[in-house]
Amino acid sequence: MEFRVLGPVELWHAGKQVEIGATRQRDLLALLLARPGTPVDRDWLIDALWDGAPPPAARTTLQSCVYRLRKVFEAHADVTLSTRGSSYLLEIPPDSVDARRFDQLAEVGLQTMAISPSAAVPQLRAATALWRGEAFGNITLHAIRDHARRLDERRLDLVEQCLAVELELGHTTAVLGELKALAAAHPLRERPAELLMKAQYRAGRRADALATYQQLFRRLDRELGVRPSQSARELHQRILASAPDLDSAAVSPSFDAPLPRQLPGGIGDFVGRTDSLGRLDRLLDAEADRVVLATISGPPGVGKTTLAVHWARQVMHRFPDGQLYTNLRGFDPSGQVMDPSEVVRGFLAAMRVPPERIPADVDAQIGLYRSLLAGKRMLIVLDNARDAGQVRALLPGSGAAGSVAIVTSRSSLTGLVAGESAQAIMLEPFETGDAWQLLTSRIGEDRIAAEPDAAADVLSHCAGLPLAVAIVAARTTAHPTFPLESVAADLRLSRGLDGFASTDANADVRSVFSWSYGRLSPAAARLFRLLGAHPGPDVGLAAVASLAGLTPSEALRLMVELCDAQLANEIVAGRYRLHDLLRTYAGELSEAADSVEERDASVGRLLDHYLQAGIAAASLSAPYGWSPPFHDPVPEVVAERFETLGDAMTWFDRERQTLQRIVEYAVRLGRVRAACELAWHLGKFFDRRGRWHDYVELQAFLLEEAEQFGEPDLLAFEHAAYGRALGRVDLNDEGRWHLERAYELCGKLGDLVGQSRCRRALGWIAERESDLRTAFEETKLAVELSRRATESPLTVASTAELLSALGWCYALQGDYRSALDCCRQAVPVLQQHQYQDAEAHAWDTMGHAHHQLGQYADALACYDRALLMLRRLGDAFAQADTLVRIGATHVAAGMPAKADLARKEALDILDGLDSSDAERLRTKLRDLSKVS
Structure with a gap:
């Protein structure tokens, strides 16, 4: 199969065009062809296919388009459109896309040009002949147009370069018409106009050449309010003066001059980095009137040099005055950092300055270097810089407008970004x-x-x-x-990084990492080592401070140093990530350099930090929930601060993966009680986000550990936690067994609160099975047990919560007056104790009771209060549940439009949840839709 994108998107096979199908299928194919061989996220595709405004059925339409495209491809074994998780992957032979063949022909032609311009022309012509119009010409999607414009720009650059070569080879008459058409098609582009002026002059049409300049001058002034570039103005003056060097017979091809071409060879299998390449391309296009400076930074081994050299080789044809390259050895196994003066002398030699003309004074050398760059378009790649100071003397002066300098470094080079307005490109490891x-x-x-x-x-x-x-x-x-x-x-x-060892220091991961680690201050080096113990994908500043026993300001200062050395990456303000292999390296260093006591103390502080944070977050919604006793925090732990429950939910969403790993980590270190405490306090967050299967797996793991730990109160607590989690995923029989076991253990311990919570959980499971009598009896027993417990803020608030639950059980049995009575008793107590979670459910129950009594206005008022609180709490499932009942009330009150709005909002929430509870609510919504 042949995929054509250099013009309208088309599909060809055996010399015949293949029907792609409907417009949406063609658009989908275009999006996939823009990123062949790369998984493309399903949600991104949906957003792109409908330009940011997808309809409700967008996911279904996308799946239908994918199915139909697969039907188109099914007879071709070398073309596959597969599903990878939540993404789609189009795998095709690289040469089957005309854009890839264009790149290959252009690269060969540009490389040949430096040796033999006449031999390069056929290759350049073959590359441009692949085009049939604007790239992706029949695709209007915003997500495609930027990509298409870059392709169109590369084509135009190549056409200009090819015509310039032919003009210098003396083919004036042959290219004159083509240049005239090109200048007319791009009236605001100066390069075609300059070439046309030169061709017209050499063809004996001096007046036409001067007229072409005047047209260019007027268009630029009228459309953009600018004058032609210095190059165009100088050419105009030379035409006015009939300069002898404009005569084609007197001109030797400048392309064969011994210009500096120092770029290393590129790699043949460069992959990825599409966004970074696009950013570099856009810089080149946008900043042609000044010197462009860009930095490429990232952790060791991430491919900074590879990217810089690959891009430089792609665009070197746009720098007719040459390309300079040097390895500054800022991070090198030899430790011999290049002095800027040594580099400048090497650049002067590359620019053919005789040794006797190179000044002895370093400042004079730099001045000569910048003077030679003035008025030229050169590409300068400064690789592996240690810091900004090593680079500044090597940057082109302001007179070299249109030149580009690319600097790579493990350092973030913030000095160049702040002082020289460098554009910073940060590389991450590959997806x-x-x-x-x-x-x-x-x-x-x-x-x-x-x-x-x-x-x-x-x-x-x-x-x-x-x-x-x-x-x-x-x-x-x-x-x-x-x-x-x-x-x-x-x-x-293999142990640690042994699997990535090499006798070549430049290809040994440990050695490459060590060159950055060796330049850290002692305090930053210690922090880096200790961070190897953090089990999560990223870490916040408070956790960093707790881990190392530092103040937040001390931790921030050292993290800035680690980020500058690219041994850590600040992904958002105050949040950091270590690459997995860097974390492994840090752990190896810590094991060798830090004592067992220091490592244990740091991990203890880290666990206590997360435990305190979990307790603080959970207490904002359920401050009186049952939990096992916890110990006092160790010193030097920096607490997380949560002003609102929304802050706590944001923290949980951000830390969820880390928290699950911290729980497992605590168990490995023998701190089972701390692990169980943390998991229990996180249970509400799992519940609100509908992540019930995750919570079941976590509690199953902890129950097994608690059984081995052997402490009765902890075992009772874990049986209860696991039993309730099982009920959430409809494993009710197994859940009941664990709750009964927890009830029995709590009885032996004299824990009436624990027994009360077990009976309520058993009633809740019975309610889910529609056994309303058992649900009522179990919940009533839970209230009685709670009232018998020693009075304290915990038992008072817990009793009020259970009383509200009993009100719901009354409502399910049709006793709506008793339901209202129970909830009205509970609400003032819950408000007094700021027990928002339970209060929200009490208001929801009262809304349901009022609805059933035909008191629709009162029902909606109660529901609105419940919904407001549930939104504040971030309880997604409970919000959807309440919205379903609000919709039913609107239907009963004769307000179908408002019912539709409630249903839509509920469905939007349920789309993000995956459970039988969510499916039951969807069924209710479908039934409600039929009624309305």
Whole structure:
């Protein structure tokens, strides 16, 4: 199959055009062709296909389009459209896309140009001949147009370069008409006008050349309010003066001059970095009137040099005066950092300055260097800089408008960003799709296809770091008969970073990391080592301070140093991430350098930090919930601050993965009680976000650990937590068994509050099974047990909560007056104790009772109070549940339009939940829709 995007999007096979299908299918194919070989997120596709305003049935329409495209591709084994999690992946042979063939032909032509301009012309012509119009010409989606414009710009650059070569080769008559058409098609672009002026002059049409300049001058002045560039103005003056060097017979092709071309060779299998390449392209287009400076920074081994060189080679044809490159060795195993004066002398030699003309004084050398750059368009790549000070002397002066300097460094080079207005590009490790593509390109598709699971295992150990993938790929390629599973097994069994070791220091992950670590201050080095113990994907500043026993200001100062060294990355303000392999490296360093006592103390502070945060967050909605006793926090723990429940919910959403890992981590360290405490306090957040299966798995793990731990109160508590979690996923029989076991253990301990909570949970399970009599009896017993407990703020608030639950049980049995009576008794107590969670459910129950009594205005007033509180609490499922009842009340009150709004809002919430409870609510909504 042949995919054509250099013009209208088309699909061809065996010389015949293949019908793609409806417009939406063609748009989907275009979006996938813009990112071939890369998983494309389903939600992003939906947003892109409808330009940010998808209809309710968008997901279904997308799935239908995917199905139909697969039908188009099904006869072609080398084309697949597969599902990867929540993404779609279009895999096609690279040469089957005309844009890829254009890139290849253009690259070969531009490389040939430096050696033989005449030999380059056919290749450049072949590249431009692939175009049939504007790229993606029949696609109007916003998500495609930026990509298409970059392709169109590259084509135009190449056409200009090709015509310039032909003009210098003396083909004036042949290119004159083409240049005239090009200048007319792009009236505000100066390069075609300049070439046309030169061709007209050489063809003996001096007056036409002067008229072309006047037209350009008027258009730029009228449309943009600017004058032509210095280059165009100088050409105009030379035409007026009939300068002899404009005569084609007197001009030798400048393309064959010995210009500096120092760029290293690129790699043939460059993958990914589409966004970064696009940013660099846009900088080049937007800043042609001044010197452009960009920095590329990122952690060790992330591919900064690879990106810089690859992009530089792609655009080198736009710098006719040459390209300079140097490795500044800012982070190098030799430790011999390049002095800027040494680099300047090397650049002067590359620009053919005789040794005797190079001044002895360093400042004079720099002055000469910048003077030679003035008026030229040059590309300068300064690789592996240590800091901004090493770079400043090497930057072009203001007279080199149109020149570009790219600086790569492990340092963030904030001095260049702040002082020289550099555009900063930060590289992250590869996403899975790009890492997969790199491994495939290195070891071959056949080996990947034969063992896809082993390949995925290998990549999981590499954690997206391009250097790690390259090391493993090189080792795999060196042993073509070894199965990939054996490589994966070696990585699983290797200690720390042993699986990425190499005799070449530049290709050894530990060595590469060490060059950055060795430049840290002692305090920052200690913090980096301790961060290896943090089990989450990222970490907040308060947790960093607790881990290291620092104040927040001390922790912030050291994290700035780590981020500047690219050993950590600030993903949002006050939140940091360490790459998985860097975390492994930090752990190795800590094991070697820090005492067991210091490591244990740091982990203890970290666990207590999260435990305190969990308690503080949970207490904002359920301050009197039953929980096991917890210990006093250790010193030097920095607390999280939550002003509102919304803050607490945001914290939970951000920390969820870390919290689950912290619980497991605490168990591994023998702190089972702390793990159970933290998990219990997090239960409300799992509940509100509808993550019930996650919570079941977590509590099953903790119950097993509590049984081995052997403390009766903790075991009773875990049986109760696990039993209620099982009820949430409809494993009711098993849930009842664990709750009865918890009730029995609480009885032996004399814990009436615990017994009360167990009976209420059993009543709640009975209610879910529509056994309303049992639900009522169990909840009534729970109230009695709570009232018998020693009076305290906990038992008073808990009794009020249970009284509200009893009111709901009355309502389910049709006794709406008793339901209202129970809730009216409960609400003032709940308000007094700021027990918002229970109060919201009491208002919801009263709303339901008023509805059933035909008191619709009172029902809606109660529901509104409940909904307001539930939104504040972030309880997604309860909001949907209340909205369903609000819709039913609107229907009963003869307000179908308002019922529709409530139903829509409920459905939007339920779409994000995955449980039988959510499905039951969807069924209620469908029934309600039929009634209305």
